[in-house]
Amino acid sequence: MAKVACIGNKGDINESDLLEYMTGDHQTNTIGMYLEGVVEGKRFFKAASEASRKKPVVVIKAGRSEAGAAAVASHTGSLAGSDAVFNAVCRRAGLIRVQNSEAFFDALAAFEKLPLPRGNRMGSLSITGMGCVAATDAAEEYGIVLPPLKQETLERLGEVMPSWAPVRNPIDTWSAIEQHGSKKASSHIARCLMDQQDVDALLITFVLMPESMFDISEAFAEIFKQHPHKPVFASYYGGTAREISHIHDGFSALGVPCYPTPERAIAAFGRMVEYARFRGVIRG
C-alpha cells in the first residue's frame, strides 16, 4: 500500500484531485476508491478515463439505494446521485465497480499481485467435488469460461488420476490425492492445466485439513514461473487459524492471492477480465 487519503467532506481536496495525482504517481500501481458522491462530474469522468487507461481503478460507491443516499447526505453532505448514472460512468470510463467491501479488497489484491489475463478461460482444480461445482456456478455468474480438457492434457492427467475417475475441468483431485499424496497430485494437475494453451488462468481450491499442509512453494513455484502471463488464484474452505495462515503465507510467497471461497476468487478474476477487455488486452 503506497498511499492512503481520507478526504472527508472535501472542503479543499476532492476525488478528482486525487485521481489526477495518483494517475501520475509511480509508486501507485492500482487505485482503490471509496466514494459517497462526486462533486465535479465532468472533471471526474475525464480524470477517471485517464487513470483507467494507465492502471486499474476499483471503486466502491455507497448510497446505492434511496435510503443509502439519504444516509450519505447525513454523513458527508454529498449528493449520492443516481446509481444507474454512476454505473454508466464507470463502464464508459473503465472504472471497476464493486458492491461491497469484501469484493473491494478481493479485487484490489488480484490487480495488485497478478498480471492482466489474456483471456477469460480458467482451469480449476479442487480437493472436493463441492469446490468444483461451486466454481462452475460462479464461473457462469461472472462470465468466466472453463474450457474442456484437450486429449493431450487428459493423457498426461492419467499419470495421477485413476482410470475410473471422471476427469473434466474443474478437476476433482481427491482420487489422485488418495493414490499419490496431495503435493504430487496437486502440482501435477496444476501443471497439466497451466500447460494447456487455451487456459488463461488457474484456480486452486483446498479444503483446509491435514492433507493441505504440504510445502506450497515447493509444489507450485516452478510451474507458476513457467507461465508468467497466466494469473493464478487460490481459495479454500474451512480451516483452523493455523491452517489458514499456512495457506495464505504459502501462496503469498508465490505472489498468488488467496480467497476464503472459490466464488470470491472467481469474482475477482471476473473483474480482471472486465478491465483487460477495457484495456484491449482481451478482445471480444
Place this chain on the structure above:
Amino acid sequence: MAKVACIGNKGDINESDLLEYMTGDHQTNTIGMYLEGVVEGKRFFKAASEASRKKPVVVIKAGRSEAGAAAVASHTGSLAGSDAVFNAVCRRAGLIRVQNSEAFFDALAAFEKLPLPRGNRMGSLSITGMGCVAATDAAEEYGIVLPPLKQETLERLGEVMPSWAPVRNPIDTWSAIEQHGSKKASSHIARCLMDQQDVDALLITFVLMPESMFDISEAFAEIFKQHPHKPVFASYYGGTAREISHIHDGFSALGVPCYPTPERAIAAFGRMVEYARFRGVIRG
C-alpha cells in the same frame, strides 16, 4: 455442532432420511444442508416442511447454472434439476436457501446463537459513517427496516452525542467516542437503541483499531440481558489477527455472532426474518 453426515452418492441413505432423523433429534437445533440434487422429490418436500416447522433448515444447493448442473452430474451422478423449481420448493417448505458457502455459515451462526426476531426493524450503530451507509444499503437489499429514532431516544442520546452531530439510525458514533471514549459511548448508544420499543434487533459495527479494544462483555452484557428477545449482531471492518480475535471472543462470550462486514450481518438477519415469517413469529 451436534452431528455431521456426508452421504456422498447416496447409495443407501439420502437427504430425506437425514432430514427426518434430524427433525426428531433433540441435540440438533438448526439444520444445515449442502445438496447437489434430491432423489425422492415428494418425500423430500414433506420431510422439509415438517423439519421447518420445528427448526430452521439452511440449504445451499449447487448446480444453480446449467454448467453447474453438469458438474454435479459428474461429481455424484445426481440430477440437479431446475433451479426455479427448487426455489419454489424451498419457499413453500420454509427452507432457508443461501447462494454461497459464506452465507451458509453466516446464517447458521445467527440461527444457532440468536432468538427469532419479532419484527424486521433494526437499530444500528457504527464507529464510521461508511458502516452506517453500508448498513443502510444492505438493509434495503435484504428487506430490513431501519426505524427512525423516537423523541425520547434522541433526548437520551444527547447525553453522549454532541449537539452539532446529525443523529439518525444508523447512528455514527464517532463524535460521541471522541468525547466519552469508545466503551461508554458505544454502550450508552446501544442501550438507547435497544430500549426503543419498535427496534427488533441491533447491529454494532466496529472498525478494528485501538479504540475498539475495550472490554466488550463489561460494555454490553447487562443491556443484552435486559432484551432477551432482540437478536444482536456484531460486525467489523479491517483489523489485525489479534484485534479480530478480540472482537470475536468478546461477542462470542455474549452469544452474539460476529461478521467481517455489516452487509453479511444484515444478510443473516434477513434470513432470520424470512424464517420468522414462515413460523408466524412475524406477521405480514
